[in-house]
Amino acid sequence: xxxxxxxxxxxxxxxxxxxxxxxxxxxxxxxxxxxxxxxxxxxxxxxxxxxxxxxxxxxxxxxxxxxxxxxxxxxxxxxxxxxxxxxxxxxxxxxxxxxxxxxxxxxxxxxxxxxxxxxxxxxxxxxxxxxxxxxxxxxxxxxxxxxxxxxxxxxxxxxxxxxxxxxxxxxxxxxxxxxxxxxxxxxxxxxxxxxxxxxxxxxxxxxxxxxxxxxxxxxxxxxxxxxxxxxxxxxxxxxxxxxxxxxxxxxxxxxxxxxxxxxxxxxxxxxxxxxxxxxxxxxxxxxxxxxxxxxxxxxxxxxxxxxxxxxxxxxxxxxxxxxxxxxxxxxxxxxxxxxxxxxxxxxxxxxxxxxxxxxxxxxxxxx
Numbered sequence: 001x002x003x004x005x006x007x008x009x010x011x012x013x014x015x016x017x018x019x020x021x022x023x024x025x026x027x028x029x030x031x032x033x034x035x036x037x038x039x040x041x042x043x044x045x046x047x048x049x050x051x052x053x054x055x056x057x058x059x060x061x062x063x064x065x066x067x068x069x070x071x072x073x074x075x076x077x078x079x080x081x082x083x084x085x086x087x088x089x090x091x092x093x094x095x096x097x098x099x100x101x102x103x104x105x106x107x108x109x110x111x112x113x114x115x116x117x118x119x120x121x122x123x124x125x126x127x128x129x130x131x132x133x134x135x136x137x138x139x140x141x142x143x144x145x146x147x148x149x150x151x152x153x154x155x156x157x158x159x160x161x162x163x164x165x166x167x168x169x170x171x172x173x174x175x176x177x178x179x180x181x182x183x184x185x186x187x188x189x190x191x192x193x194x195x196x197x198x199x200x201x202x203x204x205x206x207x208x209x210x211x212x213x214x215x216x217x218x219x220x221x222x223x224x225x226x227x228x229x230x231x232x233x234x235x236x237x238x239x240x241x242x243x244x245x246x247x248x249x250x251x252x253x254x255x256x257x258x259x260x261x262x263x264x265x266x267x268x269x270x271x272x273x274x275x276x277x278x279x280x281x282x283x284x285x286x287x288x289x290x291x292x293x294x295x296x297x298x299x300x301x302x303x304x305x306x307x308x309x310x311x312x313x314x315x316x317x318x319x320x321x322x323x324x325x326x327x328x329x330x331x332x333x334x335x336x337x338x339x340x341x342x343x344x345x346x347x348x349x350x351x352x353x354x355x356x357x358x359x360x361x362x363x364x365x366x367x
Contacts (some may be wrong), residue, residue: 001350005062005096006034008041011347012064016110019208020133020240021103026068031087032096038062043340044356045333047097051358053087056093058354063090064344066336068099081218100340106130108239111287114333114339116246119264121283127296128245129236132263135210138202139217140175141229142187146199149220156216158205162238169202186222201235204233221326243293243307245300251279254323257304261327265335268365271326273315280304280323298322308332330361 010027019029026055042060044051047069055063069083077084090097104110108126116123137158143147150168153159159167175198179190186192205213210230218226252260257280258270283304284297294317297305305322308329318324337355344353 003038003348003351005029005032005036005038005098008038008062008064008344008348009034009098009270012098012343016100016344017106017206017208018103020106020130021101024071025102026070027101027103029097030070030097030099031070031090032062032094032098034062036094036096038096038351039351040354042354042356043337043344043346044358044360045330045336046360047083047086048358048360049082049085049089051360052089052093052095052354054356054358055095056089060095060354062096062098064098064099064100064340066099066104066333066340068101069097087301104336104339105287106240106242110264111333111336111339112244112285115285115287116244116334117334119283121244121246121248121285123244123246125245126238126241127245127286127293127300128242129238131234132232133207133237133240134204134233134235135207136204136231136233137213137217137228138200138231139161139221139226140198140200142223143172143197143199145200145222146170150201150203151219152216152220153201153203153205153213156205156212157209158203158213158216161204163367167203171200172197173200174198177225179224183329184224186224200311204235206237207232243284243290245302246283246285247281248283251281253279257323258325261306261325264328265331267327267331268367269328270309271315271328273318273322273324276318276320276323278303278321278323288329294322294324306332328363330363334361 018028030094038061040060041062042055043064046067047065069086077087079085104270154166174340176195178193183190187196254275262270278309280303282302284300284302285306286293289309291310291314294305306325308326310326315324341353341355
Protein backbone atom coordinates (compact mmCIF):
# COMPACT_ATOMS: atom_id res chain seq x y z
CA UNK A 1 0.00 0.00 0.00
CA UNK A 2 1.41 3.37 -1.02
CA UNK A 3 1.92 5.97 1.71
CA UNK A 4 2.08 9.72 1.15
CA UNK A 5 3.11 12.60 3.40
CA UNK A 6 -0.57 13.54 3.79
CA UNK A 7 -1.33 10.06 5.21
CA UNK A 8 1.37 10.39 7.85
CA UNK A 9 0.31 13.95 8.66
CA UNK A 10 -3.30 12.81 9.11
CA UNK A 11 -2.33 10.12 11.62
CA UNK A 12 -0.08 12.47 13.60
CA UNK A 13 -2.68 15.25 13.61
CA UNK A 14 -5.39 12.88 14.81
CA UNK A 15 -3.15 12.25 17.81
CA UNK A 16 -1.84 15.80 18.22
CA UNK A 17 -3.89 18.39 16.29
CA UNK A 18 -1.80 21.29 15.01
CA UNK A 19 -4.39 23.64 16.52
CA UNK A 20 -3.14 22.62 19.97
CA UNK A 21 0.35 24.02 19.35
CA UNK A 22 1.41 27.13 21.26
CA UNK A 23 1.06 30.45 19.42
CA UNK A 24 4.85 30.89 19.11
CA UNK A 25 5.32 27.43 17.63
CA UNK A 26 5.65 26.37 13.99
CA UNK A 27 4.29 22.88 13.39
CA UNK A 28 3.01 20.80 10.49
CA UNK A 29 4.58 20.42 7.05
CA UNK A 30 7.49 22.89 6.86
CA UNK A 31 9.21 21.76 3.65
CA UNK A 32 7.87 19.69 0.76
CA UNK A 33 4.50 18.46 -0.50
CA UNK A 34 1.65 16.53 1.11
CA UNK A 35 1.40 14.55 -2.14
CA UNK A 36 4.94 13.16 -1.96
CA UNK A 37 5.20 9.38 -1.80
CA UNK A 38 7.01 8.08 1.29
CA UNK A 39 9.07 4.90 1.60
CA UNK A 40 11.47 5.79 4.42
CA UNK A 41 11.05 8.16 7.39
CA UNK A 42 13.64 9.58 9.78
CA UNK A 43 12.47 10.81 13.20
CA UNK A 44 14.65 13.24 15.13
CA UNK A 45 14.54 15.64 18.05
CA UNK A 46 16.26 18.43 16.10
CA UNK A 47 17.17 19.00 12.47
CA UNK A 48 20.79 19.80 11.68
CA UNK A 49 22.92 19.46 8.57
CA UNK A 50 24.22 16.18 10.00
CA UNK A 51 20.66 14.89 10.43
CA UNK A 52 19.83 15.86 6.85
CA UNK A 53 22.92 14.03 5.52
CA UNK A 54 21.85 11.02 7.60
CA UNK A 55 18.41 11.11 5.97
CA UNK A 56 20.02 11.23 2.51
CA UNK A 57 22.25 8.27 3.38
CA UNK A 58 19.24 6.26 4.57
CA UNK A 59 17.25 7.29 1.47
CA UNK A 60 14.50 8.93 3.54
CA UNK A 61 11.72 10.84 1.83
CA UNK A 62 10.47 12.49 5.02
CA UNK A 63 12.04 13.85 8.21
CA UNK A 64 9.77 14.20 11.24
CA UNK A 65 11.29 16.53 13.80
CA UNK A 66 10.14 17.46 17.28
CA UNK A 67 11.76 20.90 17.27
CA UNK A 68 11.00 23.26 14.36
CA UNK A 69 13.81 24.30 12.08
CA UNK A 70 11.92 27.54 11.41
CA UNK A 71 10.36 29.46 14.31
CA UNK A 72 10.09 32.91 12.78
CA UNK A 73 9.33 33.88 9.20
CA UNK A 74 12.23 33.79 6.75
CA UNK A 75 12.50 36.62 4.22
CA UNK A 76 15.16 34.94 2.10
CA UNK A 77 16.81 31.54 1.70
CA UNK A 78 20.44 32.09 0.75
CA UNK A 79 22.27 29.52 2.85
CA UNK A 80 23.60 32.06 5.36
CA UNK A 81 22.21 30.21 8.39
CA UNK A 82 22.21 26.51 9.20
CA UNK A 83 18.41 26.38 8.87
CA UNK A 84 18.57 27.93 5.39
CA UNK A 85 21.25 25.42 4.40
CA UNK A 86 19.10 22.54 5.63
CA UNK A 87 16.07 23.81 3.69
CA UNK A 88 18.11 24.19 0.50
CA UNK A 89 19.57 20.67 0.79
CA UNK A 90 16.17 19.20 1.68
CA UNK A 91 14.59 20.74 -1.43
CA UNK A 92 17.50 19.64 -3.63
CA UNK A 93 17.16 16.07 -2.41
CA UNK A 94 13.35 16.05 -2.51
CA UNK A 95 13.05 15.48 1.25
CA UNK A 96 9.97 16.75 3.08
CA UNK A 97 10.16 18.05 6.67
CA UNK A 98 7.28 17.75 9.13
CA UNK A 99 7.29 19.15 12.68
CA UNK A 100 5.23 17.98 15.67
CA UNK A 101 6.18 19.94 18.80
CA UNK A 102 4.05 21.60 21.49
CA UNK A 103 0.92 19.97 20.07
CA UNK A 104 2.51 16.63 21.02
CA UNK A 105 3.43 18.02 24.44
CA UNK A 106 -0.15 18.85 25.41
CA UNK A 107 -2.08 15.74 24.35
CA UNK A 108 -2.65 12.92 26.85
CA UNK A 109 -0.92 10.30 24.67
CA UNK A 110 2.02 12.59 23.89
CA UNK A 111 5.40 13.23 25.48
CA UNK A 112 4.05 13.10 29.05
CA UNK A 113 2.60 9.66 28.41
CA UNK A 114 5.91 8.21 27.27
CA UNK A 115 8.06 9.66 30.03
CA UNK A 116 5.58 8.80 32.80
CA UNK A 117 5.68 5.16 31.68
CA UNK A 118 9.47 5.28 31.56
CA UNK A 119 9.59 6.57 35.15
CA UNK A 120 6.75 4.27 36.28
CA UNK A 121 4.58 7.19 37.32
CA UNK A 122 0.81 6.81 37.42
CA UNK A 123 -0.46 10.00 35.79
CA UNK A 124 -3.52 11.50 37.46
CA UNK A 125 -4.13 14.79 35.68
CA UNK A 126 -2.69 17.56 33.52
CA UNK A 127 -0.70 20.20 35.41
CA UNK A 128 -1.80 23.14 33.21
CA UNK A 129 -5.06 22.22 31.39
CA UNK A 130 -5.74 24.17 28.21
CA UNK A 131 -8.69 26.54 27.96
CA UNK A 132 -10.73 27.56 24.92
CA UNK A 133 -10.34 24.20 23.20
CA UNK A 134 -13.99 23.17 23.53
CA UNK A 135 -17.09 24.30 21.63
CA UNK A 136 -20.79 23.57 22.10
CA UNK A 137 -23.25 22.85 19.29
CA UNK A 138 -27.01 23.26 19.74
CA UNK A 139 -29.35 22.20 16.96
CA UNK A 140 -33.06 21.51 16.47
CA UNK A 141 -34.21 18.36 14.69
CA UNK A 142 -37.62 16.80 13.90
CA UNK A 143 -38.25 14.23 16.63
CA UNK A 144 -38.21 11.27 14.24
CA UNK A 145 -34.76 12.26 12.93
CA UNK A 146 -33.12 13.10 16.28
CA UNK A 147 -31.40 9.72 16.62
CA UNK A 148 -29.94 9.93 13.11
CA UNK A 149 -28.47 13.40 13.62
CA UNK A 150 -27.30 12.71 17.18
CA UNK A 151 -25.48 9.52 16.16
CA UNK A 152 -23.89 11.28 13.19
CA UNK A 153 -22.52 13.94 15.54
CA UNK A 154 -21.15 11.25 17.85
CA UNK A 155 -19.52 9.49 14.88
CA UNK A 156 -17.88 12.77 13.87
CA UNK A 157 -16.29 13.16 17.31
CA UNK A 158 -18.80 15.13 19.39
CA UNK A 159 -20.02 14.20 22.85
CA UNK A 160 -16.79 13.09 24.53
CA UNK A 161 -16.18 14.25 28.11
CA UNK A 162 -13.08 12.78 29.75
CA UNK A 163 -13.77 9.01 30.05
CA UNK A 164 -17.38 9.29 28.82
CA UNK A 165 -18.59 9.20 25.22
CA UNK A 166 -21.99 9.77 23.52
CA UNK A 167 -22.75 12.67 25.89
CA UNK A 168 -25.60 14.99 24.91
CA UNK A 169 -28.48 16.94 26.39
CA UNK A 170 -31.89 16.67 24.71
CA UNK A 171 -35.36 18.08 25.20
CA UNK A 172 -38.45 18.35 23.03
CA UNK A 173 -40.34 21.47 22.04
CA UNK A 174 -41.99 23.09 19.05
CA UNK A 175 -40.22 25.02 16.32
CA UNK A 176 -41.99 27.35 13.92
CA UNK A 177 -41.05 28.49 10.43
CA UNK A 178 -42.50 29.73 7.16
CA UNK A 179 -40.65 29.37 3.88
CA UNK A 180 -41.02 31.84 1.01
CA UNK A 181 -41.76 30.97 -2.62
CA UNK A 182 -38.17 29.86 -3.30
CA UNK A 183 -38.11 27.22 -0.56
CA UNK A 184 -38.76 23.49 -0.57
CA UNK A 185 -39.71 22.69 3.05
CA UNK A 186 -38.96 19.14 4.17
CA UNK A 187 -42.10 19.29 6.33
CA UNK A 188 -44.98 21.73 5.80
CA UNK A 189 -45.83 23.99 2.89
CA UNK A 190 -44.22 27.16 1.60
CA UNK A 191 -45.76 30.50 2.61
CA UNK A 192 -47.67 28.84 5.47
CA UNK A 193 -46.51 29.02 9.09
CA UNK A 194 -45.67 25.53 10.29
CA UNK A 195 -45.22 24.22 13.85
CA UNK A 196 -43.10 21.09 14.16
CA UNK A 197 -42.27 19.00 17.22
CA UNK A 198 -38.49 19.03 17.42
CA UNK A 199 -35.72 17.74 19.66
CA UNK A 200 -33.09 20.22 20.81
CA UNK A 201 -29.73 18.42 20.81
CA UNK A 202 -26.73 19.89 22.63
CA UNK A 203 -23.22 18.40 22.37
CA UNK A 204 -19.66 19.55 23.01
CA UNK A 205 -16.66 18.88 20.78
CA UNK A 206 -12.97 19.84 20.44
CA UNK A 207 -12.61 23.06 18.48
CA UNK A 208 -10.28 21.54 15.87
CA UNK A 209 -13.17 19.31 14.74
CA UNK A 210 -15.45 22.25 13.93
CA UNK A 211 -15.67 21.65 10.18
CA UNK A 212 -16.10 17.87 10.59
CA UNK A 213 -18.94 18.37 13.07
CA UNK A 214 -20.67 20.99 10.91
CA UNK A 215 -20.43 18.76 7.84
CA UNK A 216 -21.91 15.82 9.76
CA UNK A 217 -24.79 18.00 10.95
CA UNK A 218 -25.60 19.47 7.54
CA UNK A 219 -25.29 16.10 5.78
CA UNK A 220 -27.66 14.26 8.13
CA UNK A 221 -30.17 16.95 9.09
CA UNK A 222 -33.32 16.68 6.95
CA UNK A 223 -34.14 20.40 6.79
CA UNK A 224 -33.33 22.54 3.79
CA UNK A 225 -32.19 25.32 6.15
CA UNK A 226 -30.59 23.91 9.29
CA UNK A 227 -30.91 25.88 12.52
CA UNK A 228 -27.88 25.55 14.78
CA UNK A 229 -25.76 27.54 17.22
CA UNK A 230 -22.06 27.14 18.07
CA UNK A 231 -20.45 28.61 21.19
CA UNK A 232 -16.91 28.83 22.57
CA UNK A 233 -16.70 27.42 26.10
CA UNK A 234 -14.39 28.55 28.91
CA UNK A 235 -14.25 25.02 30.32
CA UNK A 236 -10.78 23.53 30.61
CA UNK A 237 -10.07 20.38 28.67
CA UNK A 238 -8.90 17.90 31.36
CA UNK A 239 -6.93 15.77 28.89
CA UNK A 240 -5.12 18.57 27.06
CA UNK A 241 -2.41 20.75 28.56
CA UNK A 242 1.19 21.13 29.68
CA UNK A 243 2.81 18.77 32.18
CA UNK A 244 1.24 16.28 34.55
CA UNK A 245 0.66 15.32 38.17
CA UNK A 246 1.15 11.68 39.10
CA UNK A 247 2.43 9.34 41.76
CA UNK A 248 5.00 6.61 42.20
CA UNK A 249 3.88 3.11 43.08
CA UNK A 250 6.06 3.19 46.21
CA UNK A 251 7.66 6.05 48.12
CA UNK A 252 11.39 6.74 47.83
CA UNK A 253 13.76 8.96 49.74
CA UNK A 254 15.23 11.88 47.82
CA UNK A 255 18.60 10.27 47.10
CA UNK A 256 17.07 7.03 45.84
CA UNK A 257 14.60 8.94 43.67
CA UNK A 258 17.34 10.97 41.97
CA UNK A 259 19.37 7.81 41.44
CA UNK A 260 16.26 6.13 39.99
CA UNK A 261 15.50 8.83 37.39
CA UNK A 262 19.21 9.19 36.55
CA UNK A 263 19.35 5.49 35.72
CA UNK A 264 15.96 5.23 33.97
CA UNK A 265 16.62 8.27 31.78
CA UNK A 266 20.32 7.58 31.26
CA UNK A 267 21.33 11.00 32.60
CA UNK A 268 24.91 12.11 33.10
CA UNK A 269 24.00 14.63 35.80
CA UNK A 270 21.04 16.20 37.61
CA UNK A 271 20.69 19.68 39.11
CA UNK A 272 18.48 19.86 42.19
CA UNK A 273 17.58 21.99 45.21
CA UNK A 274 18.58 21.14 48.78
CA UNK A 275 17.22 17.90 50.17
CA UNK A 276 14.37 18.56 52.60
CA UNK A 277 14.28 15.11 54.17
CA UNK A 278 10.96 14.27 52.57
CA UNK A 279 9.81 11.02 51.00
CA UNK A 280 8.94 11.25 47.30
CA UNK A 281 5.55 10.00 46.16
CA UNK A 282 3.64 12.75 44.32
CA UNK A 283 5.32 13.98 41.12
CA UNK A 284 4.82 17.15 39.07
CA UNK A 285 6.64 17.21 35.74
CA UNK A 286 6.98 19.32 32.60
CA UNK A 287 9.23 18.11 29.78
CA UNK A 288 11.27 20.82 28.08
CA UNK A 289 11.33 24.34 29.55
CA UNK A 290 9.08 24.43 32.60
CA UNK A 291 10.31 26.90 35.22
CA UNK A 292 6.84 28.49 35.19
CA UNK A 293 5.42 25.35 36.81
CA UNK A 294 7.11 25.51 40.22
CA UNK A 295 4.37 27.49 42.00
CA UNK A 296 1.63 25.26 40.57
CA UNK A 297 3.53 22.16 41.66
CA UNK A 298 3.71 23.63 45.17
CA UNK A 299 -0.02 24.40 45.11
CA UNK A 300 -0.69 20.80 44.08
CA UNK A 301 1.40 19.67 47.08
CA UNK A 302 3.77 17.66 44.92
CA UNK A 303 6.83 16.20 46.62
CA UNK A 304 9.04 16.90 43.61
CA UNK A 305 8.95 19.10 40.51
CA UNK A 306 10.92 17.86 37.49
CA UNK A 307 11.65 19.98 34.42
CA UNK A 308 14.52 21.80 32.68
CA UNK A 309 15.96 25.23 31.89
CA UNK A 310 15.58 26.32 35.51
CA UNK A 311 17.43 29.46 36.62
CA UNK A 312 19.61 29.93 39.69
CA UNK A 313 16.92 31.68 41.73
CA UNK A 314 14.30 29.05 40.85
CA UNK A 315 16.01 26.61 43.20
CA UNK A 316 15.24 28.91 46.15
CA UNK A 317 11.50 28.50 45.57
CA UNK A 318 11.26 25.09 47.24
CA UNK A 319 10.08 26.68 50.52
CA UNK A 320 11.28 23.49 52.26
CA UNK A 321 8.20 21.75 50.84
CA UNK A 322 9.29 20.41 47.46
CA UNK A 323 12.39 19.01 45.77
CA UNK A 324 13.14 20.93 42.57
CA UNK A 325 14.92 18.92 39.87
CA UNK A 326 16.40 20.02 36.53
CA UNK A 327 17.23 17.15 34.17
CA UNK A 328 18.24 19.46 31.27
CA UNK A 329 16.21 20.27 28.15
CA UNK A 330 17.58 17.75 25.66
CA UNK A 331 17.57 14.97 28.22
CA UNK A 332 13.91 15.58 29.10
CA UNK A 333 12.82 15.28 25.46
CA UNK A 334 15.27 12.86 23.83
CA UNK A 335 12.80 9.98 24.18
CA UNK A 336 10.41 11.74 21.80
CA UNK A 337 12.14 9.90 18.96
CA UNK A 338 11.09 6.59 20.50
CA UNK A 339 7.53 7.85 20.93
CA UNK A 340 7.22 9.04 17.32
CA UNK A 341 8.68 5.82 15.94
CA UNK A 342 6.23 3.79 18.03
CA UNK A 343 3.23 5.87 16.93
CA UNK A 344 4.16 5.53 13.26
CA UNK A 345 4.88 1.80 13.41
CA UNK A 346 1.40 1.18 14.83
CA UNK A 347 -0.17 2.77 11.75
CA UNK A 348 2.18 2.12 8.82
CA UNK A 349 3.52 -1.31 7.91
CA UNK A 350 4.81 -0.75 4.39
CA UNK A 351 7.42 1.93 5.14
CA UNK A 352 10.69 1.93 7.10
CA UNK A 353 10.99 4.24 10.09
CA UNK A 354 14.41 5.15 11.48
CA UNK A 355 15.43 6.98 14.64
CA UNK A 356 18.19 9.48 14.00
CA UNK A 357 21.55 8.38 15.36
CA UNK A 358 22.88 11.95 15.41
CA UNK A 359 23.35 13.42 18.89
CA UNK A 360 21.86 16.89 18.46
CA UNK A 361 22.27 18.28 21.99
CA UNK A 362 24.12 21.61 21.53
CA UNK A 363 25.15 21.63 25.22
CA UNK A 364 28.34 19.77 26.09
CA UNK A 365 29.50 18.82 29.59
CA UNK A 366 33.03 18.88 31.00
CA UNK A 367 33.52 16.40 33.87
